[in-house]
Amino acid sequence: MSETKGKIIKISGPLVGAVGLKGVKMNEVVRVGKDSLIGEIVELHGEKASIQVYEETGGIKPGEEVVTTGSSLSVQLGPGLIGSIFDGIQRPLDVVRNETGDFIARGAKAQGLDRKKKWDFKASVKKGDKVSAGTVIGTVEETPTVQHRVMVPPGLEGEITVIESGKFTVIDDVAEIKDSSGKTHKIQMLQEWPVRKKRPYLEKVPPEEPLISGQRVIDTFFPIAKGGVACIPGPFGSGKTIVQQQLAKWTDAEIVVYIGCGERGNEMTDVLQEFPELEDPYSGEPLIKRTVLIANTSNMPVAAREASIYTGTTIAEYLRDMGYKVALMADSTSRWAEALREMSGRLEEMPGEEGYPAYLASRVAEFYERGGRVKCLGADREGSLSIIGAVSPPGGDLSDPMVKNTLRVVKVFWGLDDDLSSQRHFPAIHWLRSYSLYGDALRDYYEKEVGEGFSDLRKQAMGILQKEESLEEIVRLVGEESLSDKDRQVLDTAKMIREDFLQQHAFDPDETFTHIKNQYRMISAIMKYHSRALEYIEAGNTLADLKPGKVKEKIARMKFYEDEKTEDFDKLDKEIEKLFASSSSEDDITDAEDEKLPAIEGIGEKTERLLIEKGYDSPEKIKKAGVETLAEIDGIGEKTAQKIIEQLGKKSADKKQAERKKDSQ
Amino acid sequence: MKKEYKTVRSIAGPLFYVEKVQDVAYGEIARVRLPSGEDRLGQVLEVSDDVVLLQLFAGTAGANLDNSAVKFLGKGLELAVSSEMLGRVFDGLGNPIDGGGEVIAEDRKDVSGLAINPYARSYPDEFIQTGISAIDAMNTLVRGQKLPVFSGSGLPHNQITAQIARQAAVRGKKEDFCVVFAAMGITFEEADFFRKDFEKTGAIERSVMFLNLADDPAIERLATPKMALTAAEFLAFEKDYHVLVIMTNMTNYAEALREVSAARKEIPGRRGYPGYMYTDLASIYERAGRIKDKKGSITQIPVLTMPNDDKTHPIPDLTGYITEGQIILSRELEHGGVYPPIDVLPSLSRLKEKGIGEGKTRDDHSAVTSQLFAAYARGKQAKELAVILGEEALSDEDKKFSKFADEYENSYVAQGEYESRTIEESLDLGWELLKMLPREELKRVKDEQIDKYMK
Ligand SMILES: Nc1ncnc2c1ncn2[C@@H]1O[C@H](COP(=O)(O)OP(=O)(O)O)[C@@H](O)[C@H]1O
Numbered sequence A: 001m002s003e004t005k006g007k008i009i010k011i012s013g014p015l016v017g018a019v020g021l022k023g024v025k026m027n028e029v030v031r032v033g034k035d036s037l038i039g040e041i042v043e044l045h046g047e048k049a050s051i052q053v054y055e056e057t058g059g060i061k062p063g064e065e066v067v068t069t070g071s072s073l074s075v076q077l078g079p080g081l082i083g084s085i086f087d088g089i090q091r092p093l094d095v096v097r098n099e100t101g102d103f104i105a106r107g108a109k110a111q112g113l114d115r116k117k118k119w120d121f122k123a124s125v126k127k128g129d130k131v132s133a134g135t136v137i138g139t140v141e142e143t144p145t146v147q148h149r150v151m152v153p154p155g156l157e158g159e160i161t162v163i164e165s166g167k168f169t170v171i172d173d174v175a176e177i178k179d180s181s182g183k184t185h186k187i188q189m190l191q192e193w194p195v196r197k198k199r200p201y202l203e204k205v206p207p208e209e210p211l212i213s214g215q216r217v218i219d220t221f222f223p224i225a226k227g228g229v230a231c232i233p234g235p236f237g238s239g240k241t242i243v244q245q246q247l248a249k250w251t252d253a254e255i256v257v258y259i260g261c262g263e264r265g266n267e268m269t270d271v272l273q274e275f276p277e278l279e280d281p282y283s284g285e286p287l288i289k290r291t292v293l294i295a296n297t298s299n300m301p302v303a304a305r306e307a308s309i310y311t312g313t314t315i316a317e318y319l320r321d322m323g324y325k326v327a328l329m330a331d332s333t334s335r336w337a338e339a340l341r342e343m344s345g346r347l348e349e350m351p352g353e354e355g356y357p358a359y360l361a362s363r364v365a366e367f368y369e370r371g372g373r374v375k376c377l378g379a380d381r382e383g384s385l386s387i388i389g390a391v392s393p394p395g396g397d398l399s400d401p402m403v404k405n406t407l408r409v410v411k412v413f414w415g416l417d418d419d420l421s422s423q424r425h426f427p428a429i430h431w432l433r434s435y436s437l438y439g440d441a442l443r444d445y446y447e448k449e450v451g452e453g454f455s456d457l458r459k460q461a462m463g464i465l466q467k468e469e470s471l472e473e474i475v476r477l478v479g480e481e482s483l484s485d486k487d488r489q490v491l492d493t494a495k496m497i498r499e500d501f502l503q504q505h506a507f508d509p510d511e512t513f514t515h516i517k518n519q520y521r522m523i524s525a526i527m528k529y530h531s532r533a534l535e536y537i538e539a540g541n542t543l544a545d546l547k548p549g550k551v552k553e554k555i556a557r558m559k560f561y562e563d564e565k566t567e568d569f570d571k572l573d574k575e576i577e578k579l580f581a582s583s584s585s586e587d588d589i590t591d592a593e594d595e596k597l598p599a600i601e602g603i604g605e606k607t608e609r610l611l612i613e614k615g616y617d618s619p620e621k622i623k624k625a626g627v628e629t630l631a632e633i634d635g636i637g638e639k640t641a642q643k644i645i646e647q648l649g650k651k652s653a654d655k656k657q658a659e660r661k662k663d664s665q
Numbered sequence B: 001m002k003k004e005y006k007t008v009r010s011i012a013g014p015l016f017y018v019e020k021v022q023d024v025a026y027g028e029i030a031r032v033r034l035p036s037g038e039d040r041l042g043q044v045l046e047v048s049d050d051v052v053l054l055q056l057f058a059g060t061a062g063a064n065l066d067n068s069a070v071k072f073l074g075k076g077l078e079l080a081v082s083s084e085m086l087g088r089v090f091d092g093l094g095n096p097i098d099g100g101g102e103v104i105a106e107d108r109k110d111v112s113g114l115a116i117n118p119y120a121r122s123y124p125d126e127f128i129q130t131g132i133s134a135i136d137a138m139n140t141l142v143r144g145q146k147l148p149v150f151s152g153s154g155l156p157h158n159q160i161t162a163q164i165a166r167q168a169a170v171r172g173k174k175e176d177f178c179v180v181f182a183a184m185g186i187t188f189e190e191a192d193f194f195r196k197d198f199e200k201t202g203a204i205e206r207s208v209m210f211l212n213l214a215d216d217p218a219i220e221r222l223a224t225p226k227m228a229l230t231a232a233e234f235l236a237f238e239k240d241y242h243v244l245v246i247m248t249n250m251t252n253y254a255e256a257l258r259e260v261s262a263a264r265k266e267i268p269g270r271r272g273y274p275g276y277m278y279t280d281l282a283s284i285y286e287r288a289g290r291i292k293d294k295k296g297s298i299t300q301i302p303v304l305t306m307p308n309d310d311k312t313h314p315i316p317d318l319t320g321y322i323t324e325g326q327i328i329l330s331r332e333l334e335h336g337g338v339y340p341p342i343d344v345l346p347s348l349s350r351l352k353e354k355g356i357g358e359g360k361t362r363d364d365h366s367a368v369t370s371q372l373f374a375a376y377a378r379g380k381q382a383k384e385l386a387v388i389l390g391e392e393a394l395s396d397e398d399k400k401f402s403k404f405a406d407e408y409e410n411s412y413v414a415q416g417e418y419e420s421r422t423i424e425e426s427l428d429l430g431w432e433l434l435k436m437l438p439r440e441e442l443k444r445v446k447d448e449q450i451d452k453y454m455k
């Protein structure tokens, strides 16, 4: 395409006006001024074109030249994406640093993908094979965790006439395809795609698997599905970035695309320094080997900030098309909206709410709509793109247009609360205000893969938290004195749920990730405690007599149990049963009846464990074994053995007596 | 030879519209000669084929359409930088005002600055001891951080900032350290307070002051932080200094921004502030940090007053969205006689975690402060409850927490203006206070730590 040259007539911040660009199209990339800065056409008005410029415009003069390029703003797709950090228009920041130094100066020309590096391309189709858009024609081991699948670009179909394995750069030809009209197309690993256009797929399918993140409040209470869309709004300092980073670190997505959109430079540096050191819990490889970073921080050009969201999403879609489960985090979508507002204001468009352009709502919807679980073009392959957007409303006010527009399209709302964060309850996701609409879709998964009754447990726990709120209202009005024991137990359990389950310290390496099965056992333990306590109260006991010190301490330490180590939880469950069994008064020990190993007075935990280990897990078995056999167990002497048998005898006698009493009533 | 234009078409607020100009660049500086013969500087805010929009730093009073002459200088706003700047005082546009003559420039820098490449940054993680417990222990400052003070009118932010400047040090290191001070619209007394304090401690030799005072032109304030940060970048990244930049008062800066925006008849954003205020403030605050392979660093302490003590007001709000935490002062504590009246709960240091712990401060730092936060938050809730229901209605436990909260404010947060506590003293004091609470309530500290530190 021949280039057209125009002339600058106006400069106002990142917006440049030009004339003389005949035939130029909307969203076409142009080169602006003496330094040939990158810009994009955002408005055409008769002779006049408005251009948003992706670099600082200081020093540009009217009269300087504008040159068309014929192509839309696009990203370069191919091996080399993973582990890179790009700016909003896909310039690798390490390469930019080599070009312009520690500070980003104008006019850096860095290419998205390294064009010199050679990759080991393994052909996976052969000459004569029929291929169509999305067919994987070869692979490259890009990182130990990501196999790059080189696909036939959308829109192309035909027969392979040439293909070869070997070492190639991304711009070398690796194959040739002859289409039905007999035309031959040379294929390179590098392909381009315009960022504002979503990449095609066969069809969308409803999500049914959770995106597990090891964050208890999320996985257990407000899960997002693989291919789902979520938002996390909150005022400054409430924990948006930490949640996003936790997700980037610990989700079971195969690839993570993290967009730092108009936020802090140090936050990106943090990720850059940390991710090569941290281990992906699923593959054991460094996290950076499955991560793509886009950083257009708050002090970088505002137009490129607007583009960064699209650049990131297009890269994520491309990786999804290979059949990967991709998760995209955008921190923060509000900065993108503000960039839109700033450009719109300079274009003197009619403002909508709060000065945002009237098309904000549709842009937001389009963005989240690019998420989803899809059947990919080509062979039988499924990929998913989950999108999680942070929203930063002014003053934390949820009536902000960006929040409203986002809530209209996302299915998960993690609402951060300023009060919680100032009390250092982290993550400050408010349990009564947040929601997930994926509950039903994920139900089967949780019941089958995690634990039976999971959904019920969640519901019960949520019920307690709701009850807590109304009880607290009463306490505020009339004081705690007025509460019944049952109500007090609700408050007590709610506190356990909040402090020992919902709170999760992101910076404590022992706690930063909780396996989903552990989450299940944790919440079951708390709920077990709760129901035993209620039974205990119903049986006429008073809470004040209960001495749960040790057991509660253990409940508080559940979060440190090793992944999937069920014995620890089994033991804790027992101790909970034991607490209430032994706390029951003499005339009420029915609770303990169906317990395998009731508390034995004078016998320590250690002995008990030894007994269970040797298979003596019921009073019957122990009694049958007798003193002599028990005494043979390492760690249990003659004396202890005697005591055990003695106590067991007494216990069953007591029990009988109790039963008799009951009968006679 | 630069052309002089007498084609001023209109004047509005601080703005000048000049017609029929040629060869003028966006962001360029112009010199405007008023009818009185006085020269003023202006900067190009917008340029088109026929009209240039200029913002005059010293305002347009005394200008007229016919006899004002505009000359474009062919460059952006610059500052002459040199190590000689240390010990000197400049006005808000970088002109010396201490009678010491011009600085002999080692270099001239465009003050708008460039963004640090995130790839070139090095994450701040060196603990700065300010000697103030509510900061060091609870909301730790690290080198290269931007940590603003959110104050209210009449609160002692000047004392606190001066105390930080006086006491701040990275322990165990003797390094080149200096202060860059930017005043925007503060009173002469306030600026003088800082100058005297710097003189007393000898810090004045190692400080650079840029003063735009309350009676100086308001629009000039827009340039002042850029001047200061340009000097700071030179000292930090070319001369290896660890620079502490104090910028007070950012509220006045934001007001000037609003004034220009209103004069341009831009569509106002929230509460009349321009929609680009976030981006504008970010271009200032993000000029803090450390850079790989460079010795120096820039630590920023911007000060702002929250209109009506409201932290959701756009100025504190947008600041908090950009900076790496905030130190919030409380009127209630001030009334209760607590100095420094730092409200630790809504205060935050986002860079704390990587700057503390074994080898940096002490192994128990994170745990004990997390416990203090939790206990104080609970104590404050108990106190609120007591206000409604009376002290007697509190459970025994809540009574303990409520007492703890009082004690925490009066003997932990409160300290002398000239008292500098080591981090160990701050942490030990925390443990001491925790003794007031039942041991089983101390869930955030480990048993071993209790045994080791709660003596
Ligand atoms: N899960 C967490 N565990 C511990 N601290 C947290 C957690 N989430 C947030 N924080 C604390 O809150 C601060 C602010 O969180 P951040 O995510 O940066 O907030 P936002 O992005 O909403 O402004 C962090 O620097 C950290 O100190």
Ligand SMILES: [Mg+2]
Pocket (backbone or CB within 6 Å): A240, A241, A242, A263, A331
């Ligand atoms: Mg954030």
